[in-house]
Amino acid sequence: MADIHSDPEPDRNDGSLDRGPGAPSWVATDEDREKDVYPGMPAWVKVSGVLAVLWFTLYALAQGGGMFGHM
Amino acid sequence: MPQPIRKFTLALHLGSSVGWIGAAFAYLAVVAVLMSSRDLTMRRDTIGLMNSIDWFVMMPMAYTALLTGVVIALATPWGLFRHWWVLLSLLLTVGAVLILTEYSLGIRSLAAAIAAGPTLDQQELAKLNRAGSGDLVHNVFGLGVLLAITVLNVYKPRGLTRYGWNKQRDLRRKAMQQRSRTAAESRA
Numbered sequence: 001m002a003d004i005h006s007d008p009e010p011d012r013n014d015g016s017l018d019r020g021p022g023a024p025s026w027v028a029t030d031e032d033r034e035k036d037v038y039p040g041m042p043a044w045v046k047v048s049g050v051l052a053v054l055w056f057t058l059y060a061l062a063q064g065g066g067m068f069g070h071m
Numbered sequence: 072m073p074q075p076i077r078k079f080t081l082a083l084h085l086g087s088s089v090g091w092i093g094a095a096f097a098y099l100a101v102v103a104v105l106m107s108s109r110d111l112t113m114r115r116d117t118i119g120l121m122n123s124i125d126w127f128v129m130m131p132m133a134y135t136a137l138l139t140g141v142v143i144a145l146a147t148p149w150g151l152f153r154h155w156w157v158l159l160s161l162l163l164t165v166g167a168v169l170i171l172t173e174y175s176l177g178i179r180s181l182a183a184a185i186a187a188g189p190t191l192d193q194q195e196l197a198k199l200n201r202a203g204s205g206d207l208v209h210n211v212f213g214l215g216v217l218l219a220i221t222v223l224n225v226y227k228p229r230g231l232t233r234y235g236w237n238k239q240r241d242l243r244r245k246a247m248q249q250r251s252r253t254a255a256e257s258r259a
Contacts, residue, residue, distance in 0.1 A: 038236045039231075041155070041230070042155060042228070044155075044230070045155045045230055048159060048223075052159070052163060052219075055215060058212070059209075059212045062212075063205075
């Protein structure tokens, strides 16, 4: 039976940037490293950024609309 | 940072973050009581309870989560501005903490007015009667932000900022220079 406490990606919270055997999948690939050009902002960041701005705008609108009894 | 201290800080960070989310869910139940009750005494007591949760649970948890998150980021190769997921988590957390602080100050002033005397003036009474829907909006929006931060921290999506990319490139260059120096020394 597998040990439920074992971490499939050892110590993933130490931010290790090593891509050796068993390295976490979120660090840059060797292919990325060979290129010497900044790859730019990933699409997921753009989408998340727009969603975050929208979320806080909606919140501000709700606040401005007198929905906050304590403010 | 030595590993035992880093692990302890991480435990503190996880505990406070989970505590913040848990308190936000509990707050939802209290707000539901506030919204469903027309009894003035019940509404006054509920505001007092919300004030206590805000200042004795949510605020300490929120500031601890922010502080320990910054410490962990700075003490590990993740950094604070190198990875998009860390930067986005930081911005969302700072936004959530600022809004929570502003909101808690509002709740505190209303709770203080309620505690000051058995009777409220017209303005305070109007505030108490309005309370409920605004608190629900605040709570739901806050929970949305906290859950988004949780997803970012669990999945750690790929992507370096320009600063992080430059830093990583510098580290690689230094490592390569070190390797070639060592190789040259061993040949000589």
